[in-house]
Amino acid sequence: MTTTHCPYCALQCAMRLEPGPDGRLAARPAPFPTNRGGLCRKGWTSAEVLTVPDRLTRPLMRKDRDSDLVEVDWDTALDHVAERLLALAAESGPDTVSVFGSGGLTNEKSYTLGKFARLALGTSQIDYNGRFCMSSAAAGGMRAFGLDRGMPFPLADVGEAEAVLLAGANPAETMPPMMGHLSAPALLVIDPRRSATAQVALDNGGLHLAPRPGTDLALALGLLHAVRVQGWVDEEFVATRTTGFEAAWEHAAAWWPERTEQVTGVPATRLRAAADVLGAAARNRSAYVLTGRGTEQHAKGTDTVSAWINLSLALGLPGRTGSGYGCITGQGNGQGGREHGQKADQLPGYRRIDDPAARSHVAGVWGVDPDTLPGPGRSAFELLDALGSADGPRAMLLFGSNPAVSAPDSARVLSRLASLDLLVTADFVLSETAAVSDVVLPVAQWAEESGTMTNLEGRVLRRNRAAAPPEGVRTDLQVLSDLAVRLGQPAGRFPTDPDTVLAELGRASAGGSADYSGVTPERLDSGEALYWPVRADSAPTPRLFLDAFAHPDGRARFAAVAHRPPAEATDSDYPLIATTGRLMGHYQSGAQTRRVPELGLAEPEVYVEVHPDTAARAGLTAGAWARVTSRRGHTRARVRLTPTARLDTVFLPFHFAGAQAANNLTNPALDPTSRMPEFKVSAVRLEPEP
Numbered sequence: 095m096t097t098t099h100c101p102y103c104a105l106q107c108a109m110r111l112e113p114g115p116d117g118r119l120a121a122r123p124a125p126f127p128t129n130r131g132g133l134c135r136k137g138w139t140s141a142e143v144l145t146v147p148d149r150l151t152r153p154l155m156r157k158d159r160d161s162d163l164v165e166v167d168w169d170t171a172l173d174h175v176a177e178r179l180l181a182l183a184a185e186s187g188p189d190t191v192s193v194f195g196s197g198g199l200t201n202e203k204s205y206t207l208g209k210f211a212r213l214a215l216g217t218s219q220i221d222y223n224g225r226f227c228m229s230s231a232a233a234g235g236m237r238a239f240g241l242d243r244g245m246p247f248p249l250a251d252v253g254e255a256e257a258v259l260l261a262g263a264n265p266a267e268t269m270p271p272m273m274g275h276l277s278a279p280a281l282l283v284i285d286p287r288r289s290a291t292a293q294v295a296l297d298n299g300g301l302h303l304a305p306r307p308g309t310d311l312a313l314a315l316g317l318l319h320a321v322r323v324q325g326w327v328d329e330e331f332v333a334t335r336t337t338g339f340e341a342a343w344e345h346a347a348a349w350w351p352e353r354t355e356q357v358t359g360v361p362a363t364r365l366r367a368a369a370d371v372l373g374a375a376a377r378n379r380s381a382y383v384l385t386g387r388g389t390e391q392h393a394k395g396t397d398t399v400s401a402w403i404n405l406s407l408a409l410g411l412p413g414r415t416g417s418g419y420g421c422i423t424g425q426g427n428g429q430g431g432r433e434h435g436q437k438a439d440q441l442p443g444y445r446r447i448d449d450p451a452a453r454s455h456v457a458g459v460w461g462v463d464p465d466t467l468p469g470p471g472r473s474a475f476e477l478l479d480a481l482g483s484a485d486g487p488r489a490m491l492l493f494g495s496n497p498a499v500s501a502p503d504s505a506r507v508l509s510r511l512a513s514l515d516l517l518v519t520a521d522f523v524l525s526e527t528a529a530v531s532d533v534v535l536p537v538a539q540w541a542e543e544s545g546t547m548t549n550l551e552g553r554v555l556r557r558n559r560a561a562a563p564p565e566g567v568r569t570d571l572q573v574l575s576d577l578a579v580r581l582g583q584p585a586g587r588f589p590t591d592p593d594t595v596l597a598e599l600g601r602a603s604a605g606g607s608a609d610y611s612g613v614t615p616e617r618l619d620s621g622e623a624l625y626w627p628v629r630a631d632s633a634p635t636p637r638l639f640l641d642a643f644a645h646p647d648g649r650a651r652f653a654a655v656a657h658r659p660p661a662e663a664t665d666s667d668y669p670l671i672a673t674t675g676r677l678m679g680h681y682q683s684g685a686q687t688r689r690v691p692e693l694g695l696a697e698p699e700v701y702v703e704v705h706p707d708t709a710a711r712a713g714l715t716a717g718a719w720a721r722v723t724s725r726r727g728h729t730r731a732r733v734r735l736t737p738t739a740r741l742d743t744v745f746l747p748f749h750f751a752g753a754q755a756a757n758n759l760t761n762p763a764l765d766p767t768s769r770m771p772e773f774k775v776s777a778v779r780l781e782p783e784p
């Protein structure tokens with residue numbers, strides 16, 4: 095029996111993996127502060143993914159684009175990859191090789207991937223799929239607080255609050271055990287849909303505000319307006335612990351509730367009521383504002399996050415016990431994955447790659463000249479969109495990600511992947527991206543290797559190995575090490591033992607804002623709650639900012655943000671808004687969960703959630719196949735009539751592939767700061783599937 099953590103989301107529920115009568119592992123819940131002994135159905139069935147029938151155990155390779163993938167041995171595959179990478183780099187320079195990582199990789203893998211890109215390949219072209227998930231919250235947090243740790247407090251603190259405002263998050267569906275922490279007498283949910291979480295709020299006397307998609311920035315400004323007019327601003331906090339309130343207020347001043355109602359559709363009376371509920375709880379220092387992907391996945395996501403942070407600052411919530419602002423991180427290692435160097439602009443410890451002191455420190459740990467480290471590269475979608483173009487990369491190495499399904503505007507991304515000279519994917523099954531690769535490397539899964547993850551609270555956890563990988567399968571760390579040697583790196587520069595990597599990561603991150611220098615296997619195994627920063631000589635930091643925020647003056651900063659419309663408008667050809675999200679039974683691109691029979695049977699196909707009147711106007715009935723078309727492509731989806739849906743909005747889950755991929759529709763318009771795509775608003779039309 096092995097105690098470990100779930101392979102999926104950032105709640106990182108604890109679980110025990112036990113062999114069943116047939117010898118296969120089964121997952122059982124284990125006590126831990128985030129899940130308190132609960133698991134969702136994904137967690138319960140997670141061990142089944144270890145033994146899926148189409149598990150890859152031999153590398154695959156194709157001779158050319160017109161040939162099929164065939165099994166080869168590891169030396170053949172790795173020799174070929176290294177040879178091609180060296181040849182392409184010699185022809186077109188080091189930036190012709192790119193790397194794509196994941197918020198699902200352990201800290202050790204994220205760190206090694208960044209180091210591999212900068213040292214073994216010498217490329218600046220590395221980014222990861224977390225850019226699609228949490229980057230707007232990260233940018234908003236940095237802007238306001240000078241530091242980005244999604245939740246700067248333990249999740250259990252939220253359970254004590256009188257009021258919790260959840261903006262753009264649906265934990266009742268996406269991370270159900272979290273609902274145990276959302277028992278506040280007043281739960282206020284901001285979501286265009288009557289989500290499962292919104293229903294819980296309504297059932298318990300809370301509030302659901304349903305703005306038109308793409309208008310939640312206006313709603314946050316309207317709430318700030320109401321909070322000030324109704325007398326709930328914490329004047330002393332604003333005066334002593336923040337800067338920039340008046341500049342932010344200049345934008346909020348015009349958003350009186352009736353105007354906000356016109357733009358968002360949220361009744362002014364309900365908005366005023368929400369301000370009173372939140373204000374009264376804040377007065378008792380007992381309120382939280384939490385945001386999720388619904389807030390972030392917009393071309394103005396960073397500003398929208400800032401608007402919610404502004405509201406929390408005006409109420410005096412952050413930097414105190416009993417109240418605060420936090421982002422609900424999504425991917426399993428969405429937090430740690432954005433800290434240690436797989437981002438285009440970053441070195442370990444949440445350091446900037448364009449900071450000379452950071453370059454010097456990390457180069458010292460790596461034993462190289464800082465001048466040899468490349469500079470910043472392209473962000474995730476920009477990188478994918480540049481593949482095979484005149485000045486873009488000609489090769490990509492991809493770990494733990496399936497952008498053929500998860501990136502916006504799937505058809506465009508697939509055509510860019512197809513234009514590469516070399517696409518190499520490390521995965522455990524033939525995902526949709528692996529299937530179009532030139533080389534596929536079969537790698538171990540979460541329970542077959544150890545490593546650390548950083549959960550949504552910024553707590554570093556240890557995943558424990560519960561089983562050996564199948565014969566023929568290697569770990570990602572082994573693959574990177576094997577390739578590095580073939581690319582001319584000294585033997586031993588890329589260790590394969592996760593604990594050795596963790597120790598090096600600790601040295602590389604020491605002194606950075608995400609300092610892991612005190613994270614050791616011994617402390618992790620003892621059960622110590624290691625909230626970063628964790629220095630060798632100090633206690634962990636469960637609650638940040640209690641004395642000061644991380645800006646040089648110690649104050650949090652209001653951001654002067656203005657509402658603007660979504661990147662594309664509806665019109666007579668595309669009269670509806672499509673928004674996308676997650677289901678309880680599936681995770682991200684579905685490469686894992688669609689292979690679990692119980693989950694696949696429960697949600698076997700994509701659906702489009704639509705109001706009955708909207709469906710009737712389109713000539714659609716319950717259970718029919720609809721064609722949903724945007725300016726980029728179309729998706730075939732089963733009609734699910736939902737009387738609580740907005741008349742102007744349809745919803746599709748994004749876990750399905752091919753003709754059923756919601757990302758056939760989505761708009762890759764990017765946030766100017768975080769470079770996050772606008773997954774949440776696409777103009778579409780609805781019609782019967784021909």
Ligand code: SF4
Binds near residue numbers: 100101134135
């Ligand atoms: S998917 Fe998330 S909520 Fe569900 S069991 Fe795993 S960690 Fe917990």
